[in-house]
Amino acid sequence: MSWSSEQQSIQFPSPSLTRHSLWRVPLSIAQVTFQEVLRDKVLTQVFVLTGLLFLATALAAQISPAMTSRILADFSWGTLLISSLVLAISQGAIALKKEVDRRTLFVVLSRPIYRSQWLLGKFLGLSGVILLNGTLFATLMEALLYLWVDSNSFIAPLSTRVGADMLVIVQSLLLVSIALFFSMMTSASLAIALTFGLYLIGSSHSQIVWLINQNQGAPGGILRDSVFLIPNFELFHLSRYLTYGVPVDGIFLLTRAAYGILWCVLFLTLGGFILRRREF
């Protein structure tokens, strides 16, 4: 091998160059993150879960042919919920640790970028994976429903089914941002535990408020107020709408989606604030 041994001087760029697009860096990071996670986990997970769903539905259809459509709709929504939950929490919590362990983060942070751009890029990349996972899964389920269910069977309207899937995806994006937020200040395993804990509390929002309302004292008032500082994950669960076939409209879905996105922005802003001060 021969190295280039020219002695010519090169033109060094000026340190005061115009700052490049704020979006280009996050998008580059998002693209690499998306490719990496997709290659690692997602396709395998989708295929395994789809296979299991096929088996479960076939069994359910044999046990109760009349209820096949309902079982399939409920089961597919539940499977999408669980797979997105696992994907969002695990990938969000280990994103930072993985990059620190293999020292790729150090090269990235030595570049002229803001740390919050890295965080945003990670979020966008993982969001892309969540979106792809959800879309693939929902499409497969719709195909199954189309193939297996006759037109006389009871099934929730398409808007409800699509809306339920969409809100699961929004919920997963929120979980990614929460997991990223916790991973900025603690270990990956603790970030997983904290995110899951917050999800459990947020999924029991109405029960917690009801319990607090039983106690009308001063501590109850503080608790009742503080529960609103936790995202209400119940808003993303349309299982009852699916079960009873209640139709939903665009405004209904958009307000809930906007609620989730606002929480994402809040957690990412806090995460960026912590990351800016974090030492590696």
Next chain:
Amino acid sequence: MLSIENVQQTFRSGFLMHSKEILHGVTFQVPKGSIFGFLGPNGAGKTTLIHLIVGIRAPTRGHVKIKGFPARSLEAKRLIGYLPERPYFQEHLTGEGLLRYFGSLAGMTREELGRRIPEALESVGMSQARKVELGNYSKGMLQRIGIAQAILHHPELLVLDEPMSGLDPIGRKEIRELIVSLARQGRTLFFSSHVIPDVEAICDQVAVIDRGKMQVCGPISDFLSEKSELQFELILRCDTRFEDLLSGVSLGGDFMLDGLRWGQLPEDRVRVVVSGERMAERFLQLIASESRYKLISFNPIRPSLESLFSSKVSVGKGPNELVK
């Protein structure tokens, strides 16, 4: 080019946040256009200081400036190319994809990337492997592609953390040659190592750190000329015992004389090391007068950094260890 002023770094760890001082008031300058070797045993604080230079950490006290810009500023980061120790990049990327990724993070446009990626790959001898995924790269190839990403955006200052770590002798020689060729293009190179010959071979400036404290710093020639006396190595063939020669000239009865060391080699040969030109001359006259001893070779021993480091670095205490 690079200025480190009274830098102190403290880490806090454990539940009770016990603090541990890693760097104690380190101060030095790296002149523009130099190849600066940063030597120290394992655990001396080399990587910590490099993290401060590339803006990954902020010093607890003191200042790190690159061309007058604080190391954590975007302006300073535009001037730096960085290769971490034992780089491990995203395995799914190809060599070209990796450069595209890091180039875009450095703010390079699509056109600049299209022009400079082939140049960077060519300069590290990796053009053939540009479409190969990094998961299939050898350690040496990863090191080279790591250097390619560091030089891609034409940084003025290259910071390489143990660039020859884990490489075989041929790989190390190649990286040394590459570092020299990069310096010829007008770059300033700052690289850390715990391997003395690597630094000695290519650096014009050197600094030694041990347990977070700067031991020596300056032009390498200054340290080599510090040794007042040159040493010479002689290989002799002896028909009789070498000790007889020494006792015959009343140099003393023991074998380790002041300024003279010797050791037996196979086939009746003896290796003698003498210190100082006067001693060497005297010894050569002695050999010439004695027919039982035949001089096979006579070579000056080049002054080395080893002895300097031995005196400056506390070897063998804890994790510190220098490779000689």
